[in-house]
Amino acid sequence: xxxxxxxxxxxxxxxxxxxxxxxxxxxxxxxxxxxxxxxxxxxxxxxxxxxx
Amino acid sequence: xxxxxxxxxxxxxxxxxxxxxxxxxxxxxxxxxxxxxxxxxxxxxxxxxxxxxxxxxxxxxxxxxxxxxxxxxxxxxxxxxxxxxxxxxxxxxxxxxxxxxxxxxxxxxxxxxxxxxxxxxxxxxxxxxxxxxxxxxxxxxxxxxxxxxxxxxxxxxxxxxxxxxxxxxxxxxxxxxxxxxxxxxxxxxxxxxxxxxxxxxxxxxxxxxxxxxxxxxxxxxxxxxxxxxxxxxxxxxxxxxxxxxxxxxxxxxxxxxxxxxxxxxxxxxxxxxxxxxxxxxxxxxxxxxxxxxxxxxxxxxxxxxxxxxxxxxxxxxxxxxxxxxxxxxxxxxxxxxxxxxxxxxxxxxxxxxxxxxxxxxxxxxxxxxxxxxxxxxxxxxxxxxxxxxxxxxxxxxxxxxxxxxxxxx
Numbered sequence: 001x002x003x004x005x006x007x008x009x010x011x012x013x014x015x016x017x018x019x020x021x022x023x024x025x026x027x028x029x030x031x032x033x034x035x036x037x038x039x040x041x042x043x044x045x046x047x048x049x050x051x052x
Numbered sequence: 053x054x055x056x057x058x059x060x061x062x063x064x065x066x067x068x069x070x071x072x073x074x075x076x077x078x079x080x081x082x083x084x085x086x087x088x089x090x091x092x093x094x095x096x097x098x099x100x101x102x103x104x105x106x107x108x109x110x111x112x113x114x115x116x117x118x119x120x121x122x123x124x125x126x127x128x129x130x131x132x133x134x135x136x137x138x139x140x141x142x143x144x145x146x147x148x149x150x151x152x153x154x155x156x157x158x159x160x161x162x163x164x165x166x167x168x169x170x171x172x173x174x175x176x177x178x179x180x181x182x183x184x185x186x187x188x189x190x191x192x193x194x195x196x197x198x199x200x201x202x203x204x205x206x207x208x209x210x211x212x213x214x215x216x217x218x219x220x221x222x223x224x225x226x227x228x229x230x231x232x233x234x235x236x237x238x239x240x241x242x243x244x245x246x247x248x249x250x251x252x253x254x255x256x257x258x259x260x261x262x263x264x265x266x267x268x269x270x271x272x273x274x275x276x277x278x279x280x281x282x283x284x285x286x287x288x289x290x291x292x293x294x295x296x297x298x299x300x301x302x303x304x305x306x307x308x309x310x311x312x313x314x315x316x317x318x319x320x321x322x323x324x325x326x327x328x329x330x331x332x333x334x335x336x337x338x339x340x341x342x343x344x345x346x347x348x349x350x351x352x353x354x355x356x357x358x359x360x361x362x363x364x365x366x367x368x369x370x371x372x373x374x375x376x377x378x379x380x381x382x383x384x385x386x387x388x389x390x391x392x393x394x395x396x397x398x399x400x401x402x403x404x405x406x407x408x409x410x411x412x413x414x415x416x417x418x419x420x421x422x423x424x425x426x427x428x429x430x431x432x433x434x435x436x437x438x439x440x441x442x443x444x445x446x447x448x449x450x451x452x453x454x455x456x457x458x459x460x461x
Contacts, residue, residue: 013276014280019439024432025324026323026386027387028324028432029385033383033384034383034384034385036386048339048401
């Protein structure tokens with residue numbers, strides 16, 4: 001792997017760690033059901049078993 | 053050295069041919085057209101006519117060089133294959149010392165000395181001069197390319213049965229047999245650069261045979277991804293841990309009216325907080341629909357989410373089955389600092405459902421208590437998994453292609 005590729009990957013991992021730390025610190029998640037910046041992804045279905 | 057080589061011409065293509073080991077050479081292969089010629093015949097009778105030849109030897113024929121203090125001249129070159137590999141052999145000649153082979157398998161040069169006495173064989177062990185050699189493999193080798201002069205009849209396609217024996221100090225024995233004779237050769241590995249230096253040829257990077265290409269393995273990225281993973285876990289450990297700030301219960305009657313209640317306060321003291329609300333119900337063949345709302349007391353800003361606590365059990369042709377989650381939770385992301393009320397609205401139903409909504413619920417259906425807990429600073433594991441996937445996708449993809457490339461090769 002080239003030096004540029006290695007530097008880019010280090011930068012990429014650093015960015016992910018920083019964004020993760022920000023998300024944890026703010027209690028943020030793209031998978032949350034509601035709140036700021038979350039919700040609307042999951043829709044509740046009707047009751048009763050789905051078993052066929 | 054032999055100072056009187058014979059200069060002849062190829063009867064097939066007319067190219068000049070020099071026989072260096074006069075009196076010893078039996079076969080000459082024309083370097084221009086590849087025809088095998090009978091060196092014992094003054095007219096160089098064609099033994100086998102060929103149209104393909106080329107200078108494929110790393111040591112040009114006629115080149116002289118000193119190995120272990122003896123001057124050798126390269127007079128013949130063979131490419132052979134067998135046993136899942138291929139290699140090159142250069143025949144060396146010295147009029148006082150006789151013949152030697154330089155065997156090049158792409159990684160190591162080995163100097164081969166034809167034996168003038170037979171090793172002692174006992175099963176898989178061959179003993180020669182006090183050294184024990186152990187048989188490793190047997191295979192058939194064939195000549196794929198040949199040029200120069202040789203002390204035996206040789207032509208492309210010639211096959212021999214080979215047995216290799218490994219001995220001390222990386223030395224080995226090779227036993228080659230055909231219908232007419234058995235020949236033994238002792239091979240000694242040569243140190244890196246010795247042969248190249250002796251014959252004035254450029255060293256080449258060793259060819260890889262079956263080994264893995266470690267130089268191009270994405271080891272660096274794997275280490276970086278490992279460090280990033282450690283940092284992610286460290287961030288998670290250092291972050292505020294989840295605290296249960298509300299623990300209450302809602303009672304709901306199956307197929308009865310919705311139960312609604314407001315609880316609080318739920319105090320969120322950080323600038324932004326993740327909150328998890330869990331409702332659980334110990335039920336069977338029933339479900340409870342839970343609508344949660346966190347309402348900011350100061351701003352009346354409202355955050356809503358829903359969940360269903362449910363569990364079912366039944367039997368069909370495959371046997372018993374169960375499904376459902378009795379303890380669902382909902383998550384609220386990044387709620388602003390403040391004091392909140394939790395508003396819960398719950399309705400319960402049994403399964404199978406009544407045939408008609410006019411039909412009353414069974415009198416025996418007891419009320420279902422639904423404990424509800426609120427946790428602030430909740431850990432959202434989905435974010436961790438997302439971060440790990442985003443980091444590891446690159447090195448894992450690189451490993452995948454690296455393994456695929458190595459398998460292909």
